[in-house]
Amino acid sequence: xxxxxELNIGEEATVANxxxxxxxxxxxxxxxxxxxxxVLRSPLGDPAAYKIRGAVVAIRREDASQxxxxxxxxx
Amino acid sequence: xxxxxxxxxxxxxxxxVGKSTIFNCLTGMHQHTGNWAGKTxxxxxxxxxxxxxxxxxLIDAPGCYSLEASSPEEEVARDRICxxxxxxxxxxxxxTCLERNLILALQILKHRQDVIICINLMDxxxxxxxEIDIEKLEKLLGVPVITTESSKKEEIREKLGKAxxxxxxxxxxxxxxxxxxxxxxxxxxxxxxxxxxxRAQSVVEQVVFAPxxxxxxxxxxxxxxxxxxxxxxxxxxxxxxxxxxxxQGANYPSDILSKWLFKLEQPLYDxxxxxxxSKEFCEMIAFGxxxxxxxxxxxxxxxxxxxxxxxxxxxxxGFLPRVAFNLxxxxxxxxxxxxxxxxxxxxxxxxxxxxVGCRIIDSERERLLAMLTNSLVxxxxxxxxxxxxxxxxxxAESSWKGAAILTAAILVGVAATFxxxxxxxxxLLKGTPSSFTLELPAYRKPEIGKVVVRSIFxxxxxxxxxxxxxxxxxxxVIWLLANINAGDASLISKIAETLExxxxxxxxxxxxxxxxxxxxxxxxxxxxxxxxxxxxQGTLAEVSDLSFFSELLCANGWNGLTAVNVIIFSLMxxxxxxxxxxxxxxxxxxxxxxxxxxxxxxxGVAICSLTAAMYRFFL
Numbered sequence: 001x002x003x004x005x006e007l008n009i010g011e012e013a014t015v016a017n018x019x020x021x022x023x024x025x026x027x028x029x030x031x032x033x034x035x036x037x038x039v040l041r042s043p044l045g046d047p048a049a050y051k052i053r054g055a056v057v058a059i060r061r062e063d064a065s066q067x068x069x070x071x072x073x074x075x
Numbered sequence: 076x077x078x079x080x081x082x083x084x085x086x087x088x089x090x091x092v093g094k095s096t097i098f099n100c101l102t103g104m105h106q107h108t109g110n111w112a113g114k115t116x117x118x119x120x121x122x123x124x125x126x127x128x129x130x131x132x133l134i135d136a137p138g139c140y141s142l143e144a145s146s147p148e149e150e151v152a153r154d155r156i157c158x159x160x161x162x163x164x165x166x167x168x169x170x171t172c173l174e175r176n177l178i179l180a181l182q183i184l185k186h187r188q189d190v191i192i193c194i195n196l197m198d199x200x201x202x203x204x205x206e207i208d209i210e211k212l213e214k215l216l217g218v219p220v221i222t223t224e225s226s227k228k229e230e231i232r233e234k235l236g237k238a239x240x241x242x243x244x245x246x247x248x249x250x251x252x253x254x255x256x257x258x259x260x261x262x263x264x265x266x267x268x269x270x271x272x273x274r275a276q277s278v279v280e281q282v283v284f285a286p287x288x289x290x291x292x293x294x295x296x297x298x299x300x301x302x303x304x305x306x307x308x309x310x311x312x313x314x315x316x317x318x319x320x321x322x323q324g325a326n327y328p329s330d331i332l333s334k335w336l337f338k339l340e341q342p343l344y345d346x347x348x349x350x351x352x353s354k355e356f357c358e359m360i361a362f363g364x365x366x367x368x369x370x371x372x373x374x375x376x377x378x379x380x381x382x383x384x385x386x387x388x389x390x391x392x393g394f395l396p397r398v399a400f401n402l403x404x405x406x407x408x409x410x411x412x413x414x415x416x417x418x419x420x421x422x423x424x425x426x427x428x429x430x431v432g433c434r435i436i437d438s439e440r441e442r443l444l445a446m447l448t449n450s451l452v453x454x455x456x457x458x459x460x461x462x463x464x465x466x467x468x469x470x471a472e473s474s475w476k477g478a479a480i481l482t483a484a485i486l487v488g489v490a491a492t493f494x495x496x497x498x499x500x501x502x503l504l505k506g507t508p509s510s511f512t513l514e515l516p517a518y519r520k521p522e523i524g525k526v527v528v529r530s531i532f533x534x535x536x537x538x539x540x541x542x543x544x545x546x547x548x549x550x551x552v553i554w555l556l557a558n559i560n561a562g563d564a565s566l567i568s569k570i571a572e573t574l575e576x577x578x579x580x581x582x583x584x585x586x587x588x589x590x591x592x593x594x595x596x597x598x599x600x601x602x603x604x605x606x607x608x609x610x611x612q613g614t615l616a617e618v619s620d621l622s623f624f625s626e627l628l629c630a631n632g633w634n635g636l637t638a639v640n641v642i643i644f645s646l647m648x649x650x651x652x653x654x655x656x657x658x659x660x661x662x663x664x665x666x667x668x669x670x671x672x673x674x675x676x677x678x679g680v681a682i683c684s685l686t687a688a689m690y691r692f693f694l
Contacts, residue, residue, distance in 0.1 A: 024140070047403050060403070
């Protein structure tokens with residue numbers, strides 16, 4: 001179990017638990033069981049961009065740290 | 076189906092799926108589009124005449140991800156989509172990420188059945204090697220599904236026209252059976268996001284066939300643009316190149332235009348005189364109003380006609396969200412939203428329209444931060460001042476050097492934006508940053524012809540029209556001030572004299588301050604006013620070449636410090652009248668317009684006084 005923001009670029013995992021209060025992320029289809037892949041990181045280290053249901057979405061560290069993922073694997 | 080009935084169809088979908096393009100294509104209107112989420116900030120309604128002569132009122136709802144609104148924008152979208160007065164909804168989906176797009180479509184289908192699913196961007200779907208089983212999708216969703224791509228206008232009109240016709244005749248049948256189309260929004264109809272997401276996923280698993288995912292070109296470009304070492308330099312270089320082309324390209328057409336326009340002045344004078352007007356009146360019209368007008372047009376039109384198309388190209392391509400992605404950390408430090416980077420970029424074109432664009436920011440506090448600090452990046456009305464001063468004093472010999480200094484000035488403006496945002500978020504607008512999500516859409520090939528035409532007509536001519544509307548009355552006022560004498564001198568030079576001590580303290584002079592004050596309606600007229608006062612003439616000086624202008628300024632005591640401080644003061648003084656009005660309208664209060672007036676002014680006065688003090692101390 002890791003937090004979403006701990007994924008390295010290229011790693012893919014499945015959301016296990018959403019403690020993040022943001023409705024917006026859930027509207028974007030980021031819910032428990034969703035596969036996410038970390039694809040980019042901003043040059044200043046934060047935010048990072050994740051591939052979620054075919055779209056690339058940037059999420060700040062504060063929000064990503066509230067989301068736990070499991071089964072991380074590097075493709 | 077009777078023709079007298081008002082047919083109302085809503086166009087809905089996620090942000091940035093090509094809704095506006097489809098809207099424009101159907102209605103023949105020219106709503107602006109750009110490759111980033113939230114470009115359509117206002118609701119648009121247009122008339123679409125289908126092939127079968129049905130007159131449809133097409134309503135473009137702002138893009139949204141869910142019917143459970145979390146911003147005022149989304150509330151509007153939700154109310155439009157669930158409006159029982161409409162006869163149908165076209166849900167536009169991005170075919171390249173159908174799964175995410177279907178979440179909204181499924182929510183809408185919970186509320187009404189008179190829906191057409193329009194899968195757009197099919198050209199990109201093919202390029203990605205995806206295959207979508209349309210028939211199966213229709214069966215699973217129970218509503219018609221059509222596919223479109225932005226470049227095939229005729230096909231869009233044809234397919235959607237036919238689908239809407241079918242929808243309307245279906246609607247008539249239902250009406251006979253007294254089945255209402257929609258009963259408005261009902262949150263009870265919505266399951267949790269998890270349920271919709273799972274359903275979308277299961278649909279997509281059945282209808283979309285994806286090949287083994289290959290590294291796409293978007294990701295490759297993004298790796299470079301967000302690279303810790305070269306990401307920022309690449310972005311700065313792109314800005315530099317745009318300015319170089321603008322500075323380099325604008326000079327020659329500016330000269331031609333001004334020669335041509337000033338030639339018309341005498342005939343205008345003669346024309347008005349022939350009508351029997353007094354000498355003063357003829358002078359006011361020809362040398363007051365018309366000359367200011369001609370000046371504004373010849374100085375502004377060429378750089379705008381070059382800058383706007385270039386900027387629109389970058390915007391259409393998808394560059395702006397990457398700027399926001401790279402800069403978000405800085406905005407987070409200021410407790411602001413990363414999307415402020417997008418409105419900041421829009422400010423380079425026009426601050427007033429950028430203030431309206433701030434609607435894309437969800438949190439009210441963060442939206443105010445973005446609006447109040449927007450005028451710290453120079454707009455197109457201020458570029459001419461900066462370009463002229465830089466060219467005369469620092470880069471007469473090389474346009475690269477000019478572009479580099481201009482880029483540096485923009486970076487100062489960006490830094491000032493961060494400073495002011497931080498200051499405001501620790502004083503007037505305290506709060507914690509809300510969570511932030513930003514979509515990074517795939518890069519799209521801009522349609523060059525469309526970009527050029529649109530940026531000229533929608534942006535250049537719009538901004539120019541506004542400037543002209545301001546310049547004409549301003550020309551009359553300035554002429555009056557310059558020609559009405561109080562004692563031994565004109566009113567305008569009296570004002571300049573009064574302001575002289577303050578100006579001198581700031582490393583400027585009274586004339587420059589007077590020019591900025593009279594330039595409140597539009598910054599474009601600041602330089603011409605200054606020049607007019609220097610020449611103590613009653614009319615704007617007729618000069619097309621900068622070397623004469625630069626001699627004049629030096630003769631009036633300008634030096635390197637004056638030039639630097641004029642550049643700083645044009646970056647930071649007050650927003651123009653139109654921008655202030657927009658801020659009042661968007662925030663609903665004059666109080667915020669007053670703050671927006673004061674913040675850059677205090678910064679500008681402070682910095683100019685500081686550089687002037689340092690100059691006096693060291694030199």
